[in-house]
Amino acid sequence: MNNNKPTKIKTSNRLPQEKEIGSKSIGFKGKIKVLNLYAGIGGNRKLWENVEVTAIEINPFIANIYKEFFPNDNIVIADAHEYLINNFEDFDFIWSSPPCPSHSDIRRCGVKRGQVDPIYPDMKLYEEIILLNNFFNGKFVIENVVSYYKPLIRPTQIDRHYFWSNYLLNKVKIEEEKKIIHITGNENFYGFDISKFKIDNKRTLLRNLVNPKLGLAIFNAAFHDKQKEVLAYVK
Ligand SMILES: C[S@@+](CC[C@H](N)C(=O)[O-])C[C@H]1O[C@@H](n2cnc3c(N)ncnc32)[C@H](O)[C@@H]1O
Numbered sequence: 001m002n003n004n005k006p007t008k009i010k011t012s013n014r015l016p017q018e019k020e021i022g023s024k025s026i027g028f029k030g031k032i033k034v035l036n037l038y039a040g041i042g043g044n045r046k047l048w049e050n051v052e053v054t055a056i057e058i059n060p061f062i063a064n065i066y067k068e069f070f071p072n073d074n075i076v077i078a079d080a081h082e083y084l085i086n087n088f089e090d091f092d093f094i095w096s097s098p099p100c101p102s103h104s105d106i107r108r109c110g111v112k113r114g115q116v117d118p119i120y121p122d123m124k125l126y127e128e129i130i131l132l133n134n135f136f137n138g139k140f141v142i143e144n145v146v147s148y149y150k151p152l153i154r155p156t157q158i159d160r161h162y163f164w165s166n167y168l169l170n171k172v173k174i175e176e177e178k179k180i181i182h183i184t185g186n187e188n189f190y191g192f193d194i195s196k197f198k199i200d201n202k203r204t205l206l207r208n209l210v211n212p213k214l215g216l217a218i219f220n221a222a223f224h225d226k227q228k229e230v231l232a233y234v235k
Helices: 060-069 080-090 105-112 124-135 202-207 210-223
Strands: 005-010 032-037 052-059 074-077 093-096 140-146 156-158 161-165 227-232
Touching: 032 080, 052 060, 052 080, 052 140, 060 074, 074 093, 080 093, 080 124, 093 124, 093 210, 124 140
Parallel strands: 032 052, 032 093, 052 074, 093 140
Antiparallel strands: 005 227, 140 161, 156 161
16 A cells, blocks of 8 residues: 555456446446445435345444434344455445444543553454455445544544545435434434343433444545546455
8 A cells, every 4th residue: 555645456357337226327237246344223224215235233232223213224233344354255235333432532541541451443343445445346444433543554533433435425424413422212312212221321322323324424435426436445
């Protein structure tokens, strides 16, 4: 990878045909095969249409809730990092939301205040970025929090998130995000009402949600772009 200039990479072999998705032509025949890693209860996935989604979630209780919201998705209870390396070639689009606690400023502040011990930042985040940027022929996006350290690979920052992708995200704009700080766990957040589920830490579940409108805008940006080549944001 080049540290100074954006790297030009080729778009997927799977992309060139024309197809209607909703009302928009996006250059695709049939449903888009999507891998949704570290799925949670599916905030990023909520508004995607004409997709065939395989969702990977390690926590069976969370996976059950996801299944209620998205009964047509194929949900697999498994380790997402391992699933990715074994299956990434089977998909057109991959979204990954690896756990953020080891990268988050909340951790750094907790350590400084003596509330928690320091831990290594989990480098699986960067393993996935490097793997997909070099070996995946489709479009991908990896989402995480804004980290307390300078990111090792330059992301695009949108609101409270960092995104690494192999297509342009600079035009993605959303209205102001809801403030997650006030979430109690019992409200209907982004259209997710989890009050009927018996599960600990509902607050965390809701706080983890990516704004569905942001998830849709990022998904759309992958396929509505007519450019023959894309600039890799990973550099
Ligand atoms: C940040 S949340 C995902 C939020 C999701 N993108 C959304 O918008 O709703 C991360 C999820 O990854 C799950 N998880 C953590 N480690 C995992 C692993 N190794 N494999 C699969 N899922 C994992 C957690 O249980 C949690 O539900």
